[in-house]
Amino acid sequence: MNSQETESSFLENYNIHEFDIPLTSVDMTIFTIEDDTLKILLVKRAQFPSKGEWALPGGFINLKADDTLNDTVSRKLKEKTGVEISHLEQVATYGSASRDPRGWSVTISYMALISNNNITLTADESSEEVVWLPIEEIQKNYQLAFDHSTILAECYQRLKSKVQYTSLPINLLPNTFTLSELQKTFELILGYGIEKKSFRRRLLAADIIAETGEMRVGSNRPAKLYCPKSSSKEHLFQRSIEGPRE
Amino acid sequence: MNSQETESSFLENYNIHEFDIPLTSVDMTIFTIEDDTLKILLVKRAQFPSKGEWALPGGFINLKADDTLNDTVSRKLKEKTGVEISHLEQVATYGSASRDPRGWSVTISYMALISNNNITLTADESSEEVVWLPIEEIQKNYQLAFDHSTILAECYQRLKSKVQYTSLPINLLPNTFTLSELQKTFELILGYGIEKKSFRRRLLAADIIAETGEMRVGSNRPAKLYCPKSSSKEHLFQRSIEGPRE
């Protein structure tokens, strides 16, 4: 290095491959609701390492194709689901020498919520199979590749805690829904029942949904259909939802 | 690729340098309180790129020295402050082709809280100067290197929102403190005054601090000294702190 060096001359001589740098990827926990069950998307790996094992969808950053991390994630999401994501949120980043046998690696995890409109899942060269599986069953009976069980657990935890004080579950439903459907979604994630009246008071006070004027007709009293207002996708409630008192 | 390939033969032939991978670093927003002011640590860069500009402390992962991301962060923290960190939390990860002139890069940002016990800051080969600066002044009058202004803003935002519903500010104080000192710390970060009685009720209900039995003597009525209980470093309050009513 000489004293005549400028920023541009420095950059001309800079070679990224001189250094040991970690592999960097993104991984996604994509939630949806199917058959009154919270499910996430898993892929069966078609390539080494961990070939044949179940894993979260994800992949390496493509330095040519992607301008930002969000581009990487959007590209991967489109590859698997081909569908518009309702909510996308970065959760955490994991890095260590041992989490991937190929070497020091870093992965950035994302949580995505989509409404299940009979999406057609598409496998590609990196995955033999792409399926929705109930999250509770994965946590009980599946051993995921790499540290994906940990990543999954942290994303699920994030979802569960955000459900206590935000309107996030709206992103798991279609564009119109009844209040009972919305409440059921909250309860599914929280793991306990909540009071109908309090729940509706919260929604009303938050002013985040609007009546569509239409009704959902079933074999009982029809229910009003609602749609989210623009601000509703992640509204923070003033207090968090409490479970039943003892 | 042949059909005889196994996981171990795959790994033998795997060369990380065949691929374009991004540079990966960590950056830290280290908060402390000095002279009743919230300050963070900045370094003046001694090397290209952005030589001479102010930046958040941080650096690249050392694949030989670090086993995990936390090792990288701990190492960097020790280099600059030489001090035990009270609270450390990953905040967000930024990646893009343009954020660093050396090429596609990813940085993982951390927020750290430490109590200011007259720490001696130490510069090293990568930084000419290491100083505590008031965060408000940085945001007004400083243009930081790379996207560090954005990273700083997001860490500050994280701190401010967590102060509303957790006991995080305890980590900015020494091991013993009075309730008034603690309240002042909350108010400093929140940016508004809070009610003494409600504040104390919350702390009592949370059961996160204990009387030491000692008193702080000044030129007025002496105040009881408290110390944190083990669970107190990030206790979640049942409701968030509200500002004054209109």
Place this chain on the structure above:
DNA sequence: TATCATAATGTCTTTGTGACACTAACTTAG
């Protein structure tokens, strides 16, 4: 037309917070 199931609302109780007045304890000025 009666029954049933779910939708929607009314209202009382409980809980925790903001407001604010009040008491307590110590230093300092005179």
Place this chain on the structure above:
DNA sequence: CTAAGTTAGTGTCACAAAGACATTATGATA
């Protein structure tokens, strides 16, 4: 020695929002 001043700490009421639970509303179906 005493009164004034300042900060520490407590008592109490009003208010806001949530839980509990009863009640009414509205459709399908037998």
